[in-house]
Amino acid sequence: MTTVVLAPDSFKGSITAADACAALAAGWRDVDPDVVIVARPMADGGEGTLVAFAAAVPDARRMPLTVAGPDGRAHGTAWLRLPPTVDATGGTGVVELASTSGIELLGDDRVPWDAHTTGFGQAIAAALEGGVTRLILGIGSSASTDGGAGMLAALGARFLDATGRTVAPGARGLAAIQTVDVSGLRALPPGAAVVLSDVRTPLLGPTGAAAVFGPQKGFASGDIPGVDAALAHYAAALAAALPAADPAAAGAGAAGGTGFALQAWGARVAAGSAEVAALIGLGDAVAAASLVVTGEGSYDGQSAAGKAPAHVAALAHAAGVPVALVAGRVASDADTSAFAEVISLADLAGSADASRADPGRWLRAAGRTLAAHRPEPTLQRRTHRR
Template identity: 65%
Template sequence: MTGTVVIAPDSFKGTIAAAAAAEAIAEGWRRERPSDDVRLLPMADGGEGTVDAFATAVPGARRMPVTVTGPEGAPVEASWVRLPPTADATADAPGGTGVVELASASGIELLGTPPRLRPFDAHTRGFGEAIAAALASGVSRLVLGIGSSASTDGGAGLLTALGARFTDASDSPIADGARGLATVSRADLSRLAPLPPQGATVLSDVTNPLLGEHGAAAVFGPQKGAATDDVAVLDAALARLASLLGADPDAPGAGAAGGAGFGLLAWGARLVPGSAAVAELIGLDDAVAAASVVVTGEGSYDGQSAAGKVPAHVGAVAAAAGVPVALVAGRIAPDADVAGFAATASLTELAGSSRGAMADPVRWLTEAGAALARSLSDG
């Protein structure tokens, strides 16, 4: 019997992007059930792979290459995705949605392996340059993914690329990164590019404020190379920036991506939970409603995965539609609640170890897809 299968995983962090993971799972599924209609809808929450997910999931999406200034100051080849225009398109605003991710322009992955961490000097200028390129093309709406940041610059770099000017007491432009924020005295937003006609939506699964013990410097600074004594310095630098901009530093998500969330709020953008927004844009609900089986997944499924992560959202959509859902994960932790899944597959168990699974994720995702195809009925 032929079925319709929707494959909608998140990326397997640090191992394989969502689009490639979906392809591998699909290959295994088709090996066991070649007659099934398999639809790939890779998901994202705003981090690395967001652009790839939209390029794969949305018919008519176009990848737009752009060269930007990377987080170390060197040129980086990045891209954004234009989604097809809607009925609101005009001659002056060709329309369509521009999807831009911070990870590919200003992300920590761009600092090498292992990363050359730059807690005071990495910046988001390249992300702003990619946003500016999308604006210049005439998009009517922006969707901005801000995961995987390399910096703690409060979004000053991206705002500078969009036309803002940040200066010190002598009216000289400040240095890029958090180092420059320590001397910032004035913010001139008079030449800041306007938002597109339908605004900008920011995807983030982080709700931290900008400042304080739960803020960008304290929580995420150490991941970007900040030593214990550096955290207070970074927090004070962010506070200087916050005193000059009109956004609320206590807003949920202001601390996301080293404070890039705050900078985007100051621009007028709207922060939303990433998984739900991506699902809406790629038409997940309609695809699931027409499916007989759904497969989702992520790198590590644990006790916190039910709180807003991709598998939880996809699972909720499937449950509402009465469609069975299966889970693929790099590892499934002992504290994970998998009761809502019709079947599960752990790459660690299939490969015999986490090291083996991470060494060849395509192979083991393919095996996981095949295993789930064997175990699940048409529904």
């Protein structure tokens, strides 16, 4: 009997990893109704992290709440409670920045100077109030470049200007900070906090949060030096209050500097894809599989450097199991040599726009194609185009 592990990341802006699994599974069953499907939707800390844990962990519970979105408007979201374990007697809280302070929540209306991470901090506070003894924090898809100040403020820190007033939220208020009061800052839970991120950039400079990620959040090129200077001022003020704050640390620039704030709080930054895979038991599932299928929206030249499909492929190769790639599009610079079979939804649909318009349809078609060919370890790699 064929056992297929489905472990795609989300197809960003198109379909969630869990829904991608469902569509691939339906297509495979069109051809082979007896197949055993093991769904392990993947994430790297960004959009889809909560869904990945909810799908893979029995008895996980969504805990709804309302937070301040990245533009300050009330936004309904949830954090996820994972059941208690031996080393986390109160359970683990999973909080996703994408669904609380993420850029997708703004649509096309970017507010780069004013967007903040308050909602993310509010969700973390809710998880702590819910009694969790460990936190898993996914920080991809941020809308802001506030250095995580909004998050820390929601956890009890105070950022004051020269007159003793609270500074404005977002990047706009960072340069005005004169005093950081952390006397009311919540402590880490006893089981600590793990931050999921595949971004390794520092907070400041030409490879930092403002320079690398500022433009996608709406900053003009002329804004970047000022934002970087504001982050530097904020970093110095925070380091005076929290000595663990290190703007040069790997991952400090993730999520507009939220990685920096979390490290200052005492959290540990981990490679998102690898940590998620370990936490959802992907390695054991892969070892028992006949085939592994992974994918993401756009597989390009950067995908092999630590993104979810690359990690899934590495696990499959280590177990001697063939792995196939299904992507919304496969860029010309992408290295696909790790995969026994490669399917581009854009090629199946005739264009990228057509595949994005109905991703479930074309993922189901990809599932049928894979079921018909059933890649084996010794098969030459095939790329399907139409």
